[in-house]
Amino acid sequence: MDIPVFILAGLLVHCVFLVSIFDIYFSSPLVHGMTPQQTSLPPPAKRLVLFVADGLRADSLYELDSNGTARASVLENNGSWGISHTRVPTESRPGHVALIAGFYEDVSAVAKGWKENPVEFDSVFNESKYTWSWGSPDILPMFAKGATGDHVYTFCYAAESEDFGAEDAAKLDMWVFDHVKSFFNSSRNNQTLFSALNEEKVVLFLHLLGIDTNGHAHRPNSREYQENIKQVDEGVKEIASLIDNFYGNDGKTAFILTSDHGMTDWGSHGAGHPSETLTPLIVWGAGVNYPQKVTTQFFEDNFLKEWKLENLKRLDVNQADIAPLMASLIGVPFPLNSVGTLPLEYLNTSALFKAESMFTNAVQILEQFKVKMSQKKETTLSILFTPFNELQQYIQSLKKSTVLFYGFASAGMIITFFLLIQTCPWTYYIYCLLPVPVWYAVVFSFFYRSALTVGLLVFAGWPVITQLWIQAKVLYSLIWTLLCVLLAIFPLMPVVGREPNIPLVIAAGLLTILISFFSLASLCKSENKYRDNEDLKVYFYQIFSVALSTYVVGSTHNSLKIKQGLPVMNQIISWMTLALLLLSPTFLFERLFSILLSLMSTYLLLSTGYEALFPLALFGLMFVWINMEQEALQHYGLSLKPKLAVFNFTCTMDITQFRQLHLDDVRRSFFFVFFIVTAFFGTGNIASINSFDPASVYCFLTVFSPFMMGGLLLLKVAIPFVLVSCAFEAVQVTTQLSSKRYITCCISALHFFFLVKDYGSWLDIGTSISHYVLVMSLTIFMMVMNGLAQLLTTRRLGLPRRNKHHSM
Known part of the structure; x- marks a missing residue:
């Protein structure tokens, strides 16, 4: 065989094997065709405001500042709080997908570098009547792209604004706050917009990137990072007050403040360190429990004592649980692909509403299983389709190291044996072994x-x-x-x-x-x-x-x-x-x-x-x-x-x-x-x-x-x-x-x-x-x-x- 042909054939084989794992291992777990599920009872809120402070660590928000006061001013008097536990990779895109769509990153998205999903997915924004969002051009468009109809609107600053070398990245958050203010002021002279804002099932999303950018540039323990948190806290208070006044303090607005991921002390994120996976969650407003006083509560970490929050009940959730919480508060269908479970302790509603919401949540998750099972039956011979009763995964990676060691040791023994029977010089043992x-x-x-x-x-x-x-x-x-x-x-x-x-x-x-x-x-x-x-x-x-x-x-x-x-x-x-x-x-x-x-x-x-x-x-x-x-x-x-x-x-x-x-x-x-x-x-x-x-x-x-x-x-x-x-x-x-x-x-x-x-x-x-x-x-x-x-x-x-x- 000609050498170039042999080389090309070898390259082709390696390329086929290289691509094979994506076909064998990585097919999208998302399914479509489910029936939307929502509670028939009237929701406690007409609208929801979601603040996501990108890159905000839980301890950075909850710990006391140098003056001994809490950085989160809305914490003690307004609502419930806890820690949202994220999954790796602790990056902005998968974090926002978990928050807003309720499922963790689609494994098949690895083929596209986790930049966009290869299949469409449902989200709280898509299920809303209207959604307006402000913030980064890297995050907002992905939720508008897959939305049905024309009801998800985005307002993004220029990509060049995300400058790690800028004097103060907090200007990104100020841009968001200023544009939200201008948006509500302009709506008073725009009857179409004013009417849309007064509809039910409305979502307002403020993506605040300044803290993440300052964390990368100056580290989370820096003055810039800490000052940015104060500015965000003040901005959140101002926007919450503005919205309440706009709606005449009707008590029908629910607010959520959280983060997509945390950040390490050295200014990075992406892995599974607690500083990256522990993010704050504060919920207040319509349909939300007031701060609950407790005498004792126990968590394995010692954060409560450090933060001086031992007497306020801490309600931890998984990040994907926030999506069903938002859906329940404003009465929209639970996102079809959500795997989150509704955190009931955050709700201040009737027992009937909680029970109906729990049932709806369970049916929504069950719908995914039914569609998946139906698809599997259609592509499998009936005699081979049998339910697997023991859903267990047995992983022993230290055993892998042991097998690896004994495998190479065996190879060494085999080589030694062949050298012995050939009475080779001792240098050959060195060359071969x-x-x-x-x-x-x-x-x-x-x-x-x-x-x-x-x-x-x-x-x-x-x-x-x-x-x-x-x-x-x-x-x-x-x-x-x-x-x-x-x-x-x-x-x-x-x-x-x-x-x-x-x-x-x-x-x-x-x-x-x-x-x-x-x-x-x-x-x-x-x-x-x-x-x-x-x-x-x-x-x-x-x-x-x-x-x-x-x-x-x-x-x-x-x-x-x-x-x-x-x-x-x-x-x-x-x-x-x-x-x-x-x-x-x-x-x-x-x-x-x-x-x-x-x-x-x-x-x-x-x-x-x-x-x-x-x-x-x-x-x-x-x-x-x-x-x-x-x-x-x-x-x-x-x-x-x-x-x-x-x-x-x-x-x-x-x-x-x-x-x-x-x-x-x-x-x-x-x-x-x-x-x-x-x-x-x-x-x-x-x-x-x-x-x-x-x-x-x-x-x-x-x-x-x-x-x-x-x-x-x-x-x-x-x-x-x-x-x-x-x-x-x-x-x-x-x-x-x-x-x-x-x-x-x-x-x-x-x-x-x-x-x-x-x-x-x-x-x-x-x-x-x-x-x-x-x-x-x-x-x-x-x-x-x-x-x-x-x-x-x-x-x-x-x-x-x-x-x-x-x-x-």
Whole structure:
């Protein structure tokens, strides 16, 4: 079979397997065709006002301020309160879906990145007579998009207003409050609008994003975050008073104040920490119980004592329970896809109304089961359709680790047995058995990053174990050991929950410049007759670029700290640096170091802490790896070894016909896979991507732009991959082995296929998907990286060369 056809066939197979999990595991659980259910009794409220303070933590609202007074002024005298328990991912979209539609994120939405639902869903807004909403363009349109008819209206500020570098993000909330005031004032001169506002089953939704934005930019313990909460509290009081006055204090308005998610102390959200999953809930007005005095109440947490709220009854709910509560208060049908249960203790109605509402809630949930069962019957043979009586899920993830361990241990024993019966030299045991713990560490690192530390510490002893230090220079062996130990520290560092450390980023930039000058001095002293000294100018431009990036990082974060925003010149320089790629001549070490400098400028601009040092440590190890692998050539009697000092990537030729595969080649492939995995998990994991710090992209933009920010984050993730791939390209050509001879094992992909989850938290589901996608994409990704490495190592991207004029 022709090689290109074989490669294309392999790519096609991997793509099919990659897509298969979405067809096998992830089909939408939402069903349609249910009959709407609502209580026939008159509701206690004619209208509902929903305030959602995005990113507001429960403790931040309920705890006493510095003056010893409650931040939530409506709490003690007006209504009932409690904690709304959210589910992961603690993000704005799934939080609002749970609040307003009553169900937790549709698992099939993973195919669209959780940005929009692949199927339509019902919501309280859709069931209302009219809904008016004000706030973010990222949240409001998704509930208007799927609404039937023309009765859900949205008023959004410009997306550019969501600026993390703004002097005060509370202006977003002030915009909402001001526009609501203008809306009610203008309605007095608009009879159509005035009549609509006086209808029953009306919903007013105020989405307040300022607290979330200030939390990301300044952290929840900052003055800005706390002041924003006070401003929201004052705004809520003012809007509530305005609405009551507008309707003549008719007592028919219900109010709800809550949040979509909380926020960690370091200003992120997305995972399952209590600071992210515990959100406030305060309900008051028509049909709502007044504050209930109690003498004692018990909760496992100690929040009541901290908040001085021991005597006010705390009523906790699940986030999805708020949707049926809103529906019950204004008498609209329960959202068809809701899984929430009505929190009766919040209602101040007759026992009959409560009983009818409970019954309606139960029938509405039962309707979903009936439709689902009917659909299942239609697509299943009758003899095979039997109810499953024991609805239990048996999950034992520590057992998974045990099976994994014994599986690799068994593989090691089998290899040892075959080596024994062949009476192989003791070095063969090392060559064959070393990949076993390495591959085990690779798989295990998907669950525990610290496994990479173990693997790197094993690598540190490689020159001694294999006696390679005798053939190679002792200095290289020592540097190899030192860099392995140094790199082993990074997987032990936290990936979320750390404060930015800009001085460390600046130190990384200065260290890069210092190393560059030493390397430049070494190149100037070298006696490579093929080198053109004019090409050294490229290095000066690259060093200048690193220095400029270092300055921009410090300058930008200092400017944001004093609330002067992102300097325009810094932003221009950052984007120009991103687009600038200069590469030195194609001599091996010069080209590799040139690639590092080109990528390091961008990496510094995207760093906020210790990870800025990671590319330097990784590149140093790759540099030594190339030298060590060339020295290992004599293991199989190859006397012809290229002189690395003058080795040129563009002069290589395919000499694989003179070279057969050896055991060391298998070990090299394992080394490559391990370093590729280290490149990803060394400074991050799925959780770090899920809740990345927006400060990482502040040199490029501060206005919220998920696609742009996500693209920059992926670029940062890809840079270590490129460094490893380019180093591996050098290893291949210097050890006289073509990359076509390497075959990637897909056994681990099969392992992760069976670990994919379509149940549990979104973090668990997303992690299982990411693991499978990462492993399944590894083959495709390595082919892409191999092509990119060949492009970067063999092509010339430099400054325009001056023509030399010679006299006759």
